Amino acid sequence: DSQFDHQAIRSQFPALQQQLGDNPLCYLDTAATSQKPQCVIDAMNHYYRLDNANVHRAAHQLAARATLQYEQVRAQVQGFINAASTQQVIFTHGTTESINMVAHGLTDLFKAGDVILVDSAAHHANIVPWQALAQRTGAKVIPIPLDANGCLNLSAYDALLTQVPKLVALSHVTNAMGTINPVKAMVAKANNVGAMTLIDGAQAVAHLNVDVQAIDCDYYVFSGHKMYGPTGVGILYGKLDALEKLTPMLTGGEMIKTVSFEGTSYTELPNRLEAGTPAISAVIGLGAAITFLSELPQALIHQHEQQLIGYLQQQLSQLSDISVYGVTPNNDNIGAVAFNLADEHHQDVGILLDQQGVAIRGGHHCAMPLMQSLQIKGCCRASIGIYSNQQDVDRFIHALTEVKSILL
Numbered sequence: 001d002s003q004f005d006h007q008a009i010r011s012q013f014p015a016l017q018q019q020l021g022d023n024p025l026c027y028l029d030t031a032a033t034s035q036k037p038q039c040v041i042d043a044m045n046h047y048y049r050l051d052n053a054n055v056h057r058a059a060h061q062l063a064a065r066a067t068l069q070y071e072q073v074r075a076q077v078q079g080f081i082n083a084a085s086t087q088q089v090i091f092t093h094g095t096t097e098s099i100n101m102v103a104h105g106l107t108d109l110f111k112a113g114d115v116i117l118v119d120s121a122a123h124h125a126n127i128v129p130w131q132a133l134a135q136r137t138g139a140k141v142i143p144i145p146l147d148a149n150g151c152l153n154l155s156a157y158d159a160l161l162t163q164v165p166k167l168v169a170l171s172h173v174t175n176a177m178g179t180i181n182p183v184k185a186m187v188a189k190a191n192n193v194g195a196m197t198l199i200d201g202a203q204a205v206a207h208l209n210v211d212v213q214a215i216d217c218d219y220y221v222f223s224g225h226k227m228y229g230p231t232g233v234g235i236l237y238g239k240l241d242a243l244e245k246l247t248p249m250l251t252g253g254e255m256i257k258t259v260s261f262e263g264t265s266y267t268e269l270p271n272r273l274e275a276g277t278p279a280i281s282a283v284i285g286l287g288a289a290i291t292f293l294s295e296l297p298q299a300l301i302h303q304h305e306q307q308l309i310g311y312l313q314q315q316l317s318q319l320s321d322i323s324v325y326g327v328t329p330n331n332d333n334i335g336a337v338a339f340n341l342a343d344e345h346h347q348d349v350g351i352l353l354d355q356q357g358v359a360i361r362g363g364h365h366c367a368m369p370l371m372q373s374l375q376i377k378g379c380c381r382a383s384i385g386i387y388s389n390q391q392d393v394d395r396f397i398h399a400l401t402e403v404k405s406i407l408l
């Protein structure tokens with residue numbers, strides 16, 4: 001922390017300044033949703049106070065201002081993930097909607113027997129839409145198994161590729177354990193067998209520099225609310241031909257060229273996949289979050305987060321009766337650490353930590369197949385963001401030690 005003023009970053013998050021009873025808040029649930037800096041809250045308020053108008057529709061000045069800001073954020077997102085054009089950036093309401101748009105949009109291209117390979121540590125949002133697609137078409141979903149560390153088994157992946165899958169769906173970083181998948185190499189292999197690829201970047205974009213052209217995937221999806229932006233906005237990035245393939249899941253206003261009862265034609269990308277009034281204020285808030293992130297010293301922030309996760313892992317490993325899941329061989333977990341305290345229920349641990357002001361998440365983390373392969377019902381997850389510091393980890397470890405003395 002000595003290399004940059006970390007406190008100056010942290011102080012921009014009003015929610016982190018609060019007390020919970022006698023304790024200051026210790027927020028270690030960033031993987032569920034990040035806290036928001038004041039500039040994001042201000043940008044959304046400003047839009048509602050002064051610029052509120054629908055986008056794309058009217059000749060008046062408020063509409064022009066709203067539209068300009070909305071489209072400027074599209075360009076910001078393009079730069080943020082290094083997409084080749086703004087046409088390839090679709091605003092959605094979140095990762096879940098983005099994946100559903102792809103799975104629905106590809107329905108006509110799938111037939112009985114087609115294979116969809118799915119990361120078995122994926123979030124349900126990157127499993128269930130593929131199962132539904134399989135149900136509609138007779139395709140089959142095959143999970144890519146995990147190795148003993150809880151990471152994807154890459155030789156099993158190679159073997160599955162000989163089945164010539166039609167699509168491969170991966171997490172970039174898993175939400176339950178913060179494990180990172182070598183998506184670039186995995187996509188290259190999928191491309192070699194002609195499979196389409198979708199990468200769920202919901203847990204990656206806030207922590208890694210994502211370059212969608214370098215990854216070379218067909219689709220890359222994420223949510224604004226996990227990268228210091230608001231809820232209600234997400235992104236569907238796609239290669240142009242991959243987006244052109246999608247039958248719009250939502251039809252209606254904004255996405256048409258002409259409408260008549262004899263027949264309707266759809267407009268071009270990106271609007272073709274953005275039916276209806278979008279979450280304009282949320283898009284503007286996402287733009288403010290990207291501006292905020294881009295003004296920070298990226299390399300130092302990444303280093304800070306990696307050091308903090310390393311410290312968290314090391315401190316946890318010094319406690320007895322703690323099982324940690326999915327520690328990657330190089331200890332390069334991103335953002336989150338998953339653990340259980342002996343046989344104690346994760347919910348009990350979470351509630352007792354909360355009583356000391358420490359916010360973590362307990363549950364199956366929307367990854368029930370992963371819990372199954374780890375042979376647990378659920379676990380606790382402590383997750384960090386750019387604002388987290390060593391004091392948060394120390395408070396968490398101290399509180400967990402208390403919990404141990406209560407429960408064990």
Ligand code: PMP
Binds near residue numbers: 126
């Ligand atoms: N995928 C991953 C890896 C996630 O962490 C999440 C959020 N927990 C989602 C998908 C779903 O995102 P959202 O709820 O914003 O649609």
